[in-house]
Each structure stands twice: as structure tokens, then as C-alpha cells.
Amino acid sequence: MTKEEVAAALDEIGTLLELKGENPFRCNAYHQAARMIQQLEGDLHELVASGKLAEVRGIGEALQEKIATLVTTGRLSFLDELRASVPAGMVQMLRIPGLGPKKVKALYEQLHVRDIGELKAACERGEVARLKGFGDKTQAKILEGIEFLQRQGQRVRLDQALPLAEELMEQLRRGGHVQQIAVCGSVRRRRETVHDLDILVCSEAPQPVMDRFVRLPQVQQVLAQGPTRSSVVLVQHIQGEKITLQADLRIVTPSQYPYALLYFTGSKEHNIRLRQRALSRGWTLNEYMMGTESQPILAKTEEEIYAALGLAYIPPELREDTGEIEAAERGELPVLVEESDLRGVFHCHTTASDGRATLEEMALAAERLGLEYLGIADHSQSLTVAGGLSPQAVRDQWQQIDRLNARLHKVRLLKGTEVDILDDGSLDYPDELLAGFDYVVASVHTHFQMSREAMTARVCKALAHPAVTMLGHPTGRLLLKRDGYKIDLEAVLRTAAQYGKMIEINAQPQRLDLDWLHVKQARALGVPLVINPDAHALPELEYVRYGVMVARRGWLERRQVFNTRSLPEVLEELQRRKQAWLSASPARKKSAHRSH
Incomplete structure (x- = not known):
């Protein structure tokens, strides 16, 4: 089992034990162990084999044995027995706001409710209200919670939640009586997806602020309203997508505000x-x-x-x-990278492939943003669905870049490519053409269904190629839409460290790939990270802000992000890498000279 699979199994054990009414301390021990395993730096199999797992805080002997069994056999009879003893629908019932394990257990034992559908039917028949400890109000809240789940689905992305939170706060500020205001919770911590919004206000006149909150134009339903706390359901269309999200407002006094x-x-x-x-x-x-x-x-x-x-x-x-x-x-916390530290980007597309802006339009937009350099990385020839460039189209683009660079004074265009990693791990362009680029982003776009072992070998082989500068969107995931392909990211990171390759934090908000946990692991291995917007349109150049958020969650400092370097420093490093490859092959060196 992988580290992620072991963590998921431990978390599931904790949840199942809660539903069975086990001791809360025992349940929490499994949840805590799951978190520790997920955040471990290093290979879990090696930690188990060496006995060093015992050094991890919060993992006692019993848990060590279970983790070792999961790692070595891929199964755990204890977990299998728990699954068999608890209906799967009970776990889903825990998603209903205000419905904890004790109540779910009571509903199952007294009404034989096994899933959300049966619970809704029992509420509609009035059976839940008659249970001790529930009543009419709780039954109504459960029905509201079920309806809310059906409306809101799962979570929303940070790029959808953050602008909505900022808009709400601005509307509350404009109404007065707001001394301080902040968005809290997972949005303030910049998690990649968000379940709800937590808005905190400092005010000595809470009532007018609260009255204004529940009447905001985005509010579709008021779930609860009180003098210092209210909950509402928000509906907002963001980037053409309808977003439904719960928002809670809490109002505190000035002396309480920092603690809250x-x-x-x-x-x-x-x-x-x-x-x-x-x-x-x-x-x-x-x-x-x-x-x-x-x-x-x-x-x-x-x-x-x-x-x-x-x-x-x-x-x-x-x-x-x-x-x-x-x-x-x-006193050893990192000084985290800031958005203002970025001097340029490398992964951007134009109308030459599947972008929506021309080369010159992208260059001028980068200039307006104050970037020193803009790397153009259109798709390679095999990705026909994205208008991948033929070798001749590549050479034509190089000439366009040369002409633009002769006219531009504030930004430098760099010649790059997002070259496809083919299913056998080879690259989509011949070495002679690759030698003409300033840098190469290598990415997987096809054959996502390969086995974990095959995909890992495929990507690691590409990283070993001397022309590759950086790996693009390492898992291929699309948040809330598509899981990444199966891959051993730790092996990929070790390979990147071995060959001195960079890993991209793809800042496209639907990707945010590499995730923050693996950013921390890359940091520990000394792998250089680069924050790229994967921009396909002019406004998307500003996606880098979300990549910076991932980098900060991954403890990155300025020096650990390659594109915080100045243009001369970047050119020097790219040339050094390229020269190391070309010097080993006079034929490639000659080809690269002709290309430029």
C-alpha cells in the first residue's frame, strides 16, 4: 500500500469506530495517525522496515503493527471486520451538518436507518422527531442539511471561494460598524478546496452588521440567525459556474477578536x-x-x-x-515566498497551440504585470487535440520570438515547449529539435490508465533525459473533477533530485499540482520548484497567486522557487544546464547553434 492508501485506511478505522460507539480517545488516535502518515517525509516502506516508524509522534506499538501489516500485505483483517459491521451509508450520513457519530448510531439502532435516503424518508414520516434527544427542530434541521448536501454537492475550489469571501467582506465593510473583518477557516489557510466560508467581524454594534449579512444579494437561504452568529446558503456564479456554499458570520468584541x-x-x-x-x-x-x-x-x-x-x-x-x-x-520557521518575489514564468500557451492570445498579446500582458521574462511553452506535435506544433511550426515560432525580443525592452521571451511524455517515457520531439529550446517542460497528457508502476517508470525515464528542465503538472489531476493518474510521486521526486530537475507547481486553480504535501517533500529533497500559471489566456497569467499559496503551504522560501531569480540569473542557469547536455554531443550542439 502507498502512504496515501495507508492514511486513508487508518482514517476509515477511526470513523468506523466512532460509529460503533468506541472510546473517543481510541478513535482520535487513528485519525491522528492517518494525518501523521500522510505528512511523513520519506518512504513509508523504508520506515517500517527499519523500525523508525516508532519514532513518529503519536504512533504506538499497536498502530505500528497495523501500519506494517497494511504496508506489507495491503490488507488488514481488523478493517475488513469493521467494514462488515457498519453499513456504508452510515459514513455518508456524517456529512449532514450537525449530525455526529452518536446521533447516526442512535438513528441506526432505533430506526434501522442505513443511509441518507432512508434517513430522509424517516424524517418525512416524522419518526426522527419522536426519538429521545431529537425532536421536531432536529428533524427539520436534518432535512435542511440533506437538502443542502444535495444542492452543494462536495467542495468548491479556492479560486471560487476566495473571491466570494472577499466580495462579502467588502459589502459588509461598506455598510459601516465593522472595525475589523477577516475570512477564517480553510480559506485563510489557503487549502485547495473549501467546504464553507467563515467570516469574522469585530464590531461594537453587531445587530446592523448581522441584519445586513443575512440580506446580502448572494444569500439564498438563512439557516440560522442570532445576535452574534448566523449561517446562510450563498449562491453565486463564478467564471460561468454556479457555486453554492454555506457561510457563517461570527461577530465579536475588540478584545475577543485576536483570539477568535x-x-x-x-x-x-x-x-x-x-x-x-x-x-x-x-x-x-x-x-x-x-x-x-x-x-x-x-x-x-x-x-x-x-x-x-x-x-x-x-x-x-x-x-x-x-x-x-x-x-x-x-525560531526556525521559513520566511515564506511572496507573490511579489516572482520575476517571471515558464509555462504559457499561445494561439499557436490551444491558447487564446497571440504571442505578442501574451508578451505585452506580461510586460504590464511587471514580469522580467515570459516562457512560451506551446504543446508538442503528438497532442493534436491541443494543436501541438510541428517541428517547422516550432522554428517559425522561434523566429517570431526573436523579432519580438528585438522590439521589447521590459520583458524577455524565452523559447520553451511543453513536450509530451509519450507512453514509453520518450519525448515527443527529436533531440535535435529539443536542443534549440531555452528550456523544456515535460508533461503527461495521454494514457492516464497505466498502472502505477508503469506510469512512474514513464515519468522517471523522461526526467532522466538531459533535455528536460522541469516536470509539468506531475499528477494530471483536475480538482473535484478528476483524480490524478496513479503514480509514485516520492519516486518521481527522488528521480528529480537525482538528475537535478525542477518540478512545477502548476498554479491553474483546477490543478494546483504539485500539492502542498509533496511540495514539502520536494523541499526536503532539495528539488527546485517553479510556479507556473499554465496560462491559456491573458488573465490567466495572474493564476500564479494560487501557485504561491500552494508554495507557502509547502513551506517554500524565495530561494527555493526558481522563478524568483532575475533574468540574468535564469539565463545563466538555463544555459549551464543546456551546455552540460550539448557538450556531450557535438551534433546536438551544432543543431542548437543553427536553431538560434
């Missing part, structure tokens, strides 16, 4: 670690205060809360309990 901001930002696991530090000092830490009733600590900012706990300030993107507490304690 910290608490509602999360993550839950990060907050638990902070509360443990507070308890060790004899303090309480919650969404309203820190300290004791007689001696509260009057912090004005999150920075002051962290300082009181003996920690450096931890940026929201890092608050996932993946080592940030320990790094903050040691």
Missing part, C-alpha cells in the same frame, strides 16, 4: 497544540480569551498570542500541525 481570529482560522489540530501549551502554563485558551479569569492576557494581535505561548508567529498557511509548532519554538 486564531481559533476560527484553525486547523483543529494546530489549535489543540496551542491549547496544550496554554494548559501547561496554567491558562485557558479559547475563541474569547487566554489566561485565567483573574489574570487574562490582553493580546491585541495573533502575534502577541503566539509570543505569550513562547512561539514565533506562525503564518496561517502553516497551521496544519506538520511541524510548525516545533519550528516556531526553535
Whole structure:
């Protein structure tokens, strides 16, 4: 089993045990172990074989044995027995807002409800309201929750949730009585997909703010309304897509605001670690205060809360309990990369392949954004569905780039390609043509159904090719639409490190590929990362902001992102890499000279 599969199995055990009414501490141990396994840097099989798994915090002997069994055999009889004892539909019922394991268990035992459909029917018959601990109000809430799930489906992407949150906050600001406002939760932590919005307001006049919130034009339904907290269902069309999302507004006083901001930002696991530090000092830490009733600590900012706990300030993107507490304690947190650090990009398309803007239009747009260099990487010849360029079309484009560079003074166009990695791991252009590019992005676009072993070998073979500069969108995933192809990303990252190749963080919001967890692993291996917009139109050049968010969640500093380098530094490095290859083949060197 892979690391991801083992983590999923452990998480499933924790959930199934909750539904069976097991001890909460035992259930949480499995959930925590799942998180630790997923975030481990290094090969899980090697950790199991060497016995070093025992050194991982939160994984005791019993869990070590189960993990070892999963890793070595791919099965666990304990999990199989749990699955057989719990109807699969009960797990889905946990998605209903406000319906926890205890209530799901009660519904199953008393009404024999096995899934969401049966639960809806039982509510409509009035049976749920008659159960002890439920009542008419709970039954109505369950029906609302089921209806909401059916409307909203699963999650929405960050690029859809963040602009909606920003728009809501601006509308609330304009109405007055708002001293401070922030979006919290997974949006503030910049997770790639979002389940709901958490808006926090500091105000000494909460009622007019709350009244305005529930009457915003995006609000389709008011789920709950109170003096300091309300929940609504929002509907908004973003980029031609209808988005349905729950939003919660909480209003606090100025003295409560920094504590509420910290608490509602999360993550839950990060907050638990902070509360443990507070308890060790004899303090309480919650969404309203820190300290004791007689001696509260009057912090004005999150920075002051962290300082009181003996920690450096931890940026929201890092608050996932993946080592940030320990790094903050040691004063070793990274200085995270900023969007303003980027000097250029490499993966962009034009009308020569499947882009919607010409070469000159892309160049002028990059110039307006203040970029020093713009890499053009149209598709290669085999990807006919995307208008892949023939060798002659490539040479024609090179001449166009030369003519434009002679006229442009603020931005430099670089000659690149997004060359297809063919099913046998070879590249879609001959070496003689590859030698003429300034850089090469290698990507998989076809044959997604290959086995994990075959796909891994395919990509690793391409990375070993001396012409390849960077790997594009490493898993091929489309968020909320398509899983990535099966691939051993750890093996790919090790291969990239071995051959000194870069890995792309594809900032196209439907991709965000490499994900943040594997960005952390690449960072640990010393693999250079590059943030690319994969732009097919002028506005998409600005997608880099989402790539920066992934990079920050992956602990990247400026020096670890290749396109934070200046144009002279980039040209020097690309030439060094190219020269190392060409010097080994006089024929290629001669061909490259003719191309330029």
C-alpha cells in the first residue's frame, strides 16, 4: 500500500469506530495517525522496515503493527471486520451538518436507518422527531442539511471561494460598524478546496452588521440567525459556474477578536497544540480569551498570542500541525515566498497551440504585470487535440520570438515547449529539435490508465533525459473533477533530485499540482520548484497567486522557487544546464547553434 492508501485506511478505522460507539480517545488516535502518515517525509516502506516508524509522534506499538501489516500485505483483517459491521451509508450520513457519530448510531439502532435516503424518508414520516434527544427542530434541521448536501454537492475550489469571501467582506465593510473583518477557516489557510466560508467581524454594534449579512444579494437561504452568529446558503456564479456554499458570520468584541481570529482560522489540530501549551502554563485558551479569569492576557494581535505561548508567529498557511509548532519554538520557521518575489514564468500557451492570445498579446500582458521574462511553452506535435506544433511550426515560432525580443525592452521571451511524455517515457520531439529550446517542460497528457508502476517508470525515464528542465503538472489531476493518474510521486521526486530537475507547481486553480504535501517533500529533497500559471489566456497569467499559496503551504522560501531569480540569473542557469547536455554531443550542439 502507498502512504496515501495507508492514511486513508487508518482514517476509515477511526470513523468506523466512532460509529460503533468506541472510546473517543481510541478513535482520535487513528485519525491522528492517518494525518501523521500522510505528512511523513520519506518512504513509508523504508520506515517500517527499519523500525523508525516508532519514532513518529503519536504512533504506538499497536498502530505500528497495523501500519506494517497494511504496508506489507495491503490488507488488514481488523478493517475488513469493521467494514462488515457498519453499513456504508452510515459514513455518508456524517456529512449532514450537525449530525455526529452518536446521533447516526442512535438513528441506526432505533430506526434501522442505513443511509441518507432512508434517513430522509424517516424524517418525512416524522419518526426522527419522536426519538429521545431529537425532536421536531432536529428533524427539520436534518432535512435542511440533506437538502443542502444535495444542492452543494462536495467542495468548491479556492479560486471560487476566495473571491466570494472577499466580495462579502467588502459589502459588509461598506455598510459601516465593522472595525475589523477577516475570512477564517480553510480559506485563510489557503487549502485547495473549501467546504464553507467563515467570516469574522469585530464590531461594537453587531445587530446592523448581522441584519445586513443575512440580506446580502448572494444569500439564498438563512439557516440560522442570532445576535452574534448566523449561517446562510450563498449562491453565486463564478467564471460561468454556479457555486453554492454555506457561510457563517461570527461577530465579536475588540478584545475577543485576536483570539477568535486564531481559533476560527484553525486547523483543529494546530489549535489543540496551542491549547496544550496554554494548559501547561496554567491558562485557558479559547475563541474569547487566554489566561485565567483573574489574570487574562490582553493580546491585541495573533502575534502577541503566539509570543505569550513562547512561539514565533506562525503564518496561517502553516497551521496544519506538520511541524510548525516545533519550528516556531526553535525560531526556525521559513520566511515564506511572496507573490511579489516572482520575476517571471515558464509555462504559457499561445494561439499557436490551444491558447487564446497571440504571442505578442501574451508578451505585452506580461510586460504590464511587471514580469522580467515570459516562457512560451506551446504543446508538442503528438497532442493534436491541443494543436501541438510541428517541428517547422516550432522554428517559425522561434523566429517570431526573436523579432519580438528585438522590439521589447521590459520583458524577455524565452523559447520553451511543453513536450509530451509519450507512453514509453520518450519525448515527443527529436533531440535535435529539443536542443534549440531555452528550456523544456515535460508533461503527461495521454494514457492516464497505466498502472502505477508503469506510469512512474514513464515519468522517471523522461526526467532522466538531459533535455528536460522541469516536470509539468506531475499528477494530471483536475480538482473535484478528476483524480490524478496513479503514480509514485516520492519516486518521481527522488528521480528529480537525482538528475537535478525542477518540478512545477502548476498554479491553474483546477490543478494546483504539485500539492502542498509533496511540495514539502520536494523541499526536503532539495528539488527546485517553479510556479507556473499554465496560462491559456491573458488573465490567466495572474493564476500564479494560487501557485504561491500552494508554495507557502509547502513551506517554500524565495530561494527555493526558481522563478524568483532575475533574468540574468535564469539565463545563466538555463544555459549551464543546456551546455552540460550539448557538450556531450557535438551534433546536438551544432543543431542548437543553427536553431538560434
